[in-house]
Structure formats: C-alpha cells, structure tokens
Amino acid sequence: MRYFVNASSSSKNNASIAIKHTEIVFGTTPESQDTLANPAELFLGSFAACILKNVERFSTLMKFEYSNAEIRVSATRLEKPPRMDGIKYELIVYSTDNNLNMELLKKNIENFGTIFNTVKSSCTITGAVKKLTV
Structure with missing residues (x-):
C-alpha cells in the first residue's frame, strides 16, 4: 500500500496539505502560531x-x-x-x-x-x- 499527499506554501504565508478531497491548512509563520495547527x-x-x-x-x-x-x-x-x-x-x-x-x-x-x-x-x-x- 502506498500513500500520497501534496503540500504547498508561499513566502510569509501559511501552508496547506491536500489529501484526497481534504485540505488541511497549517501555520508556518509566527502570526499563525495561536490560530493554526503547526x-x-x-x-x-x-x-x-x-x-x-x-x-x-x-x-x-x-x-x-x-x-x-x-x-x-x-x-x-x-x-x-x-x-x-x-x-x-x-x-x-x-x-x-x-x-x-x-x-x-x-x-x-x-x-x-x-x-x-x-x-x-x-x-x-x-x-x-x-x-x-x-
């Protein structure tokens, strides 16, 4: 069995992971540390x-x-x-x-x-x- 995900981010912004029909947004900046999962x-x-x-x-x-x-x-x-x-x-x-x-x-x-x-x-x-x- 194999698994696949796609993830992307942009400079000074947050990132996301795409898994099947799911998108998970997560924090990568100091501004998002209290609001988004790291x-x-x-x-x-x-x-x-x-x-x-x-x-x-x-x-x-x-x-x-x-x-x-x-x-x-x-x-x-x-x-x-x-x-x-x-x-x-x-x-x-x-x-x-x-x-x-x-x-x-x-x-x-x-x-x-x-x-x-x-x-x-x-x-x-x-x-x-x-x-x-x-």
Missing part, C-alpha cells in the same frame, strides 16, 4: 487518528460495540536535535458492551497501528485505554 501538532493529530481508526477497525474484529471514542495526546519536544519524545495518550472508549476487552484493544492498537509503530520506533510512547459507560 507541523508538530499535525504529527500528533496523525498519531491520534491512527489510534481512532484502529478502535473502529478492532470493534469489528473483536466484535464489540461503542458509541464514540476520544483521545488526548501530548508530547515533549527535545531540543538537540529537535525531535518529539515522551508521547503520552489517553484513549476513552464509550461503550456498554461487555465484549469489549480493554487490554486486548490496547495491545492491538499498539501492535498493529501503522503510524503508532512508525512513531514507537523512534520515541517513547506511554498510554492508557479506558472504558466509560454512559
């Missing part, structure tokens, strides 16, 4: 999206129902050389299904996520997966 935040967003996609994927494979899922991701930026490290996540799955095995879900997410595996090869990841019934 590349580090897009990176963490991709990590979060990978986990949420796998919740959906494994709900079918593990045969459980859920109403929604939320994830919070944080990371530390190291300075020399500049890189992300110490990524932490908390995944909350809202479900009343007794078939939901949280330990197995966490194991599957951490073993079979494309972005997750790419990231864990270069930095430390710690996470928690919780089930809430509503």
Whole structure:
C-alpha cells in the first residue's frame, strides 16, 4: 500500500496539505502560531487518528460495540536535535458492551497501528485505554 499527499506554501504565508478531497491548512509563520495547527501538532493529530481508526477497525474484529471514542495526546519536544519524545495518550472508549476487552484493544492498537509503530520506533510512547459507560 502506498500513500500520497501534496503540500504547498508561499513566502510569509501559511501552508496547506491536500489529501484526497481534504485540505488541511497549517501555520508556518509566527502570526499563525495561536490560530493554526503547526507541523508538530499535525504529527500528533496523525498519531491520534491512527489510534481512532484502529478502535473502529478492532470493534469489528473483536466484535464489540461503542458509541464514540476520544483521545488526548501530548508530547515533549527535545531540543538537540529537535525531535518529539515522551508521547503520552489517553484513549476513552464509550461503550456498554461487555465484549469489549480493554487490554486486548490496547495491545492491538499498539501492535498493529501503522503510524503508532512508525512513531514507537523512534520515541517513547506511554498510554492508557479506558472504558466509560454512559
């Protein structure tokens, strides 16, 4: 499987990424740092999206129902050389299904996520997966 994106920017302006029918605008200037996502935040967003996609994927494979899922991701930026490290996540799955095995879900997410595996090869990841019934 191969993936493709197109991105562009102009001098002293913001940039965008085109992915299929989606356009993501992101900040590259000091003026946009408080209003638009920066590349580090897009990176963490991709990590979060990978986990949420796998919740959906494994709900079918593990045969459980859920109403929604939320994830919070944080990371530390190291300075020399500049890189992300110490990524932490908390995944909350809202479900009343007794078939939901949280330990197995966490194991599957951490073993079979494309972005997750790419990231864990270069930095430390710690996470928690919780089930809430509503």
